Amino acid sequence: MRLPRPDAVLIQAAIAGALSFAHLHDVAEAAGQHDWKAWAYPVSVDLLLVAAWRRMRHLKSAGEPVRSAWTWFGIALAASLGANVATAGLLDLAHVPAWLRILVAGWPALAFFGGTLLAHGSDTTAEAEIPCEEADLPLYEPESPIDLPDAEPEPEVVEAPPAPAALPAASAPAPTPTVAVPAALVDHARKVADDHRARTGEPIDTETLRVRLGVPPHFATAIAAQLA
Structure with missing residues (x-):
């Protein structure tokens, strides 16, 4: 059984x-801040540092501004770095100044506010769902406007000569006007x-085609005839 090889980077990160x-x-x-409260402060600082870093990577991958995440990352980093420098002999821990006591006492509220903003930031990737299952295709919008020809006027009806039985003559049916479709x-x-x-398993009807294309009825009829 092979033992896992130690990773120098992980060991260094654990020590630091x-x-x-x-x-x-x-x-x-x-x-x-005594007892458990003193141990809660480093946990709060490190969690805010990690949350800001993760939020910054998410915003950067989504192509959104990362200024807010950078701000909270800098605040957490300053708190961690400041504590490291303060314990290097530059600060008398037996006589802590009042301003440092104020900063330490106000840190929980600041960390809670920053963590809330990072966790519940607005995401622009979510899109509203369209209720109509066939509304995902846009209406036909050509780059250049298409001049729709007017429908040809109906020809005059010519009455046939009366039949021998004196029955009224039937009028000739009007021819269907032709429409030039681009x-x-x-x-x-x-x-x-x-x-x-593909969606319904049935061929599209003329009225649905007219609504989807946004064209006049006679245009939809002519298009449906070419699709048949």
Whole structure:
């Protein structure tokens, strides 16, 4: 059985973390925070440091500003670095100044505020869901406006001569006007029809096609005839 090889980086990180943890504890205890409260201060500082770093990486990967995360990361780093420097003999831990006692006493509220902002920051990646299952495709919007030709006027009805039985003559049916449909609109309509069939398993009807494309009824009829 092979034993895991020690990682020098992890060992160094553990030693540095333990020393920083102890320094924060010593400063908090010298500032009047005793027993479990003195041990809670280094935990709070390190957790805020990690939370700010994780939030900064998340915002950077999402392409969002990281200024707020950098601010709280700097605050936590200053608290940790300040405690390390203070225990190096530059500060008399037996006679802690009043300003340091105020900073240590006010740290819990500051850390809680910063942690709340980091944990509940706004995410812009979430998108609102569209209630209609077929509303995810945009209406056809060509780059250049398409001039829709007006429908041809209906031809005049020519009455047939009366039948021998004196029955009223039936009028000739009016021919269906032809509409020139742009090729780009037909291609887009074909994609819409294919998507509708894939979703519902049935061919798209003329009225649904008209709503999806946003075209007049006679245009939708002409397009549906070309798709048939």
